[in-house]
Structure formats: structure tokens, C-alpha cells
Amino acid sequence: MAMALLSDLQKQHAGEKIPASNPVEQEKEEPKFRKTPRKKQPKRKLNLRTALRFLSFAFCSILFLLPFLAATIGYPFEGYELTFAAVGMAAILALILTANKQPVPRSEQNVDLANRLESLEDKAWEIRESEEIHRSLAEAFGDVVIHRYQDGSLSFSNNAFDEYFTKKSTLPPLQNNEGVALETRDLELETTNGKRWFAWTDMQVRDPQSGKTGWRSVARDITERKHHEQELIDARQNAETANEAKTSFLAMVSHEIRTPLNGVIGMAQLLEGTHLDATQRNYVDAIHSSGDTLLGLIENLLDTAQIEAGHMSLTPKPTHLVKLVEEVAELLSPRIREKQLSLSTYIDPQIPQKIMVDADRLRQVLMNLMGNSVKFTEEGGVSIHVRLQNPDKVKFTIEDTGPGISEGDQARIFDEFVQTDTSATRRHGGAGLGLTISQNIISLMGGKIVVESEIEKGSRFSFELTIQARLKEEEPVGNTENSLALILPQTPARKALADTVLGLGYSIQSYDSLDSFNSRTRSNDQETSIIIAHDAMATSVSNLSCLRENIGEGTQLLLIGNAGQQEDVTKLIGEGYNGWLTWPVRAKTLWKVLNGDNTNSVKQHRTSDQISNDQPTSKLNILLAEDNPINALLAKSLLIKLGHRVHHVEDGAAAVEATLLDSPYDIILMDLHMPVQGGLSAIAEIRQSEKSAGLLPCHIIVLSADGQASARDEALSAGANDFLTKPLDLVAVTANIENYAKKIKLQKS
Helix, strand or coil, X not given: CHHHHHHHHHHHHHCCCCCCCCHHHHHHHCCCCCCCCCCCCCCCCCCHHHHHHHHHHHHHHHHHHHHHHHHHHCXXXXXXXXXXXHHHHHHHHHXXXXXXXCCCCCCHHHHHHHHHHHHHHHHHHHHHHHHHHHHHHHHHCCCEEEEEECCCCEEEECHHHHHHCCCCCCCCCCCCCEXXXXXXXXXXXXXCCEXXXXXXXXXXXXXXXXXXXXXXXXXXXXXXXXXXXXXXXHHXXXXXXXXXXXXXXXXXXXXXXXXXXXXXXXXXXXXXXXXCCXXXXXXXXXXXXXXXXXXXXXXXXXXXXXXXXXXXXXCCEEEEHHHHXXXXXXXXXXXXXXXXXEEEEEECCCCCCEEEECHHHHHHHHHHHHHHHHHHCCCCEEEEEEEEEECCEEEEEEEECCCCCCHHHHCCCCCCCCCCCCCCCCCCCXXXXXHHHHHHHHHHCCCCCEEEECCCCCEEEEEEEECCEXXXXXXXXXXXXXXXEEECCCCHHHHHHHHHHHHCCCEEEEECCHHHHHCCCCCCCCCCEEEEECCHHHXXXXXXXXXXXXXXXXXXXXXXXXXXXXXXXXXXXXXXXXEEEEXXXXXXXXXXXXXXXCCCCCCCCCCHHHHHCCCCCCCCEEEXXXXXXXXXXXXXXXXXXXXXXXXXXXXXXXXXXXXXXXXXXXXXXXXCCCCCCCHHHHHHHHHHHHHHHCCCCCEEEEEECCCCHHHHHHXXXXXXXXXXXXXXXHHHHHHHHHHHHHHHHHHHC
């Protein structure tokens, strides 16, 4: 308003017409943008004094010229010519002389006012240009920009505001936060186009001249973004629901498959305990092998579903690493024996006895990797090396002499359901999930499985894990003056065995065959022990005699082979061999044998037949809660064979009622999924009744077809002492019961 008044005053002073007050017409008359302010020269006004001076000068000029004009036309003046000319000349000279002495300039006050008006006009133009620039910027982004007074009335709004709102629209309430922009809020507001989402930001400002408080607000339309976000949220929820449904479905299918599978495998194990001829035993072995294959597939499908749903987690606990690796190798020994392969392990003696790791998941990875090596290797052997890379990192390496993997397939084998050989004539089956699951488990542990392979030269799988040491084991130390010779084919198993011997403190020489050993250059340092492969060359009487001639009299000769070859052990030991080792060889067993203790050199793998014929430590009262009749028959048959007394009930409610009888039970075997009352609630009720009655807690073992880790955790939290998964391993069940029976016997004694 002040700028408009200044402009009008200046134009009045200059005598110009005042433009219309309408800002639209004014914008038409004046240019919007000027690089330099417009300079206007003030116009002089024709006043009365100037006019009189001009008329006087004209009259004197006529008086001066009149005599000359009269003479020209012949008009007589009778002697007055010179008088008129002199008067006119004098008047002209007077006017000329007084013109400079009496100017009519503007006063100094008027000039100063004009200069100030001109300066104000220039500033007004600059302000107007700045406003236009800022307005154009506000309009260019398409955001709503408004300024409101404290009472909520609008003092400014841009064109974008008019597209969404009217003067009567309900706007977000004002907030007190002077000088600081408030956090941007996502608001859903009613507009002329319906409900829209805006990212709304307010800032409270104060006019420095007037002192009035106002609010400036900027709002951006984010309706489309909100719709996309909601679509993503819905898609994620749908995916999670689908994963949950798939996981639940697989868990249900797993439970329903495990239940009859428990009967198949369990009955096959019971059949092994009966008198069978060779053909019948082959049939039983086939049933057992098929059941194990189906069980492995179920486990892999469940693990895959857990990985996809993001539910797989680790449970680190102190783990004896040497024992874990050697147990995995021994579990594979039957397959090694069938294929006549060699299998050996090497564990760095510097590795602590116990480390913090999820033992079950690490065992699963090693079983997958070593199992694949055994499956695809037809000749040679398999080894696993466990080395300490630095004080807190261990490297696992599984090596084989199999067919190898092409470079193209090495990038694919860790994908789901991928097989390197997909032809109809492939020799090896499988779902292609083992490596995928193993890679995910090792990734959760902070490592990565790496494969190195060449066609026809075997494969090497390795990974590193960061460990937390728990306890350093004192390893047996051999006599470093002793020397040992290995007469074995060059395989990964020989290398692992050689590293184990070196770790025990022995010096070592390796030979590929008996001929290469006999042709060696003999030295003064004779071998104190020789380990030789069990093959046709080693079992030949003539070769044995030749071998004895080439070694010292006190040298110990040891055969090494698979457990199925031990029928010849007694005969061969009588003919000149001192002992027998079976693949895989434990470090402690090897140390004992090398030091003359051969009592544990031949490992006997106990079968369910041998276990069922064992005499129980003591007879126990056992309560069996199982609703499936086949599984109940299986468990009862095993327990009765072991000499225990069994009471069978078909639901959890009956189990709770049975525990309230006068004769307490030593052990309760509890299924989880049963009619009337489930196993978890039954366990909780039993524990509560024991607490109320002041009784010692009974040993409860859960037998469930639900193999998920969550089921185990729930059972143990409810009060169970142990958790066994169906299909039941009769050896594991027997060992669990016998261990508890020994504790009871010690308590009674």
C-alpha cells in the first residue's frame, strides 16, 4: 500500500495521469520484470512569470523594428523613428540583462522531494520484481503455499491452494513453534477433489515491523505415494500370510507323514532284532534306507519353508567341536563301507575343546556337505579338515575325489531345487535343497560356503566361522622321535590322516603303494609304526613276508579299512599284523593304538538287535501317552524288550489322571498332539500337581512328530526334561532311558 501511494505522489508531481487501482490493469500497463530501474526526468511547467517575460520581449522587439518597417512601406513618423527604436532597444537590453539575475528554478525542497520519490520508485520496482520471482517459484513446484494470521485468516495463498481448497475449507490447526519448522506431518484432508493426502509443514513467523505473528505452511500432495505404500504393505502382509500358511501346511504335512513313517522305520528296527536270513535282512535294510531318505526330504522342505519365512534362528551353546565332527564322520561310515571309500577327519590340535556354536545346525551343514561328497564319489575318498585360522576363526574344508563340478554349475548349485545333472539318466537323486539350506545356515553364522572344483579332479567345499573359545583341551602328545609310514592311495582321506598323525607329534612318510614303500631308500631312522590299507596287496601272505623283511623287528604293523572288512582281522593279526583301524579314525583312538593299546581299535556299531538284548540297569515304571496305535505298539514293544513295565494311555487327560495314582511313575513318554487334552497342557498340569503335593518331579520325555525348533522350546518351557523327534531312533530312546535309570539307581543306593 505504501509503495502505491509513493508512486501516485510522484506522478502527481510530474503531472502524469494516475493509473487505475486495479492490480490486473496495472500489470498490463507496466512491465513485470526490468533489469534496471526506470529513470524519469522531471518536466518543467510553463508558469505566469515566464509568459510575461516572453510577451515583454516580443513587445520591445516590435518597438525596435517598427520604424524600419514604417520606412519600408513609406509611412511617415515625423521624427519619432529614432525614439521608438531607442526605447525598443533599451527594453530588449533590460530584459536580457535581468533574465540571468532573476531565474525561476525549483526550490531546493522540491528537488530533494523529487529525488526521494524517484529512489522510492526504484525500490518499489525491485520489491515488485522480487515478489514476482518468489511467486513464480512457489507456483512452479505445484505445492500449496499459504500464510495465515493468528486468528486463522488467510493473508496469502498461491494458485495451487485454489486447486484444492476454498476460503472456507477446514485447514490443519495452527501450532505454536516460533521460528522453527515443525516436523512434516502426513494428513488426510477434505479437498474440492475429495479426500487427499498431504505432507504438511508449518512454521510460525513474526513480522519484525508490525510484530504480528503468522504461520507459513507448505503442503505437497502425496496421495499417489500413499496409495503405493498401502499397496506394498498389503503385498507384504499377503506374502507373510502366504509364508505362514505354507509353513503351517508343511508343519502339518510333516507331522502327518512323520507319524506313519515312525511306524515304518521303527518296525524295521524291531525286525532287525529278530532272526532274519540274508534276504530278509536286505529287505529290512531297504525299508530302513527308504524311510531315512523320505525323512531327510521332509526335514529339508521344513527348513526351506523356515528360511523363506525368516523364522530360522540359531541357538549357540558350548559344543565339543572334535566330538561333533567325528560323530558326523561315523554316521557316514556305513555309506563309506558300501562304496569301499576312505573317510578321514583332521581337527587342528590348537582348536579349543569347546566353542560357542549351534551344534545342531553345524551338524546339519556338515552332514549335507560330507553326505554329498560321499554320494557323488565312486572311487577314492572324502576328508574333512578343521583348522584354526586365527584365535577366533575356524575354517572347515570338505574335499573329495568325485567327478567335479563345472564352472557354470558352481554358481547354480546353491539355488533351490537345482541339480547339476537334470537328465533322465542321472545316477544320483535328491531334491536339490541341501546346499541351499547349508548356505543359509552358514550365512546366519556369519560365513559363506565357497566351492572349488575341476571336472574329474574332485571338489572342495569350505567355510569359515568366528568362534568364542570355551575351554582348551589338552591333546595327547606323541614321541617326536617316533616315525610313522602311511601306505595308502593318495586321497583326501590320507592327507587328513597324515595331518592327524603330525598333530600327535609323530614324523611321517607317505607312500602310494606297497611296492613304492619296499623300493624306498632305507635310513638309520626306522619306522616305529606302519599303517597300511586293507587291500589284496596287504592281505597277501607273500607280500606280508616281504614287508616284514624290509622293516625293523619292533615295528608295529596296522591295517586300516572299513568296518565290513573286520572279519579277516583275527586271521591277519595272527599272521603278522599288530592291530586294526577303521575309517574314520578318531585322534584319541589312533594315539592309543600307536602306543600299544589295541582294545578300542575295532569299532563295533551297535544295532537295535544288540540293544534290545541288553539287560536293563533297573526295571522302571513307564507311562506312555500316545494316541496312534502303531506308534504305541512300537514304543511298548521296545520298552517291554528292555524289561520295563509300561502303562499306556491314549490322551493327555488320562495321563494326568494316571499320575495321581498311588504308585508313581519313573518316566513319562508324552506325545504332543492327542485328543481330549494335548501334551503341553498335560505336562503343565502334572508339574503343578507335583508342586502342590510336594513330590519330586517325574522325568518327562516328549515324543513328537513336530520337528520344528519352536515345538521343542515350548515343550521344554512347559516342564519336559527331553525332546525326541519321530521317527524315533530306538538306539537314542534306549540310551536316554538307560541313562536316567542309572541316575535312579545311584539315588536309591
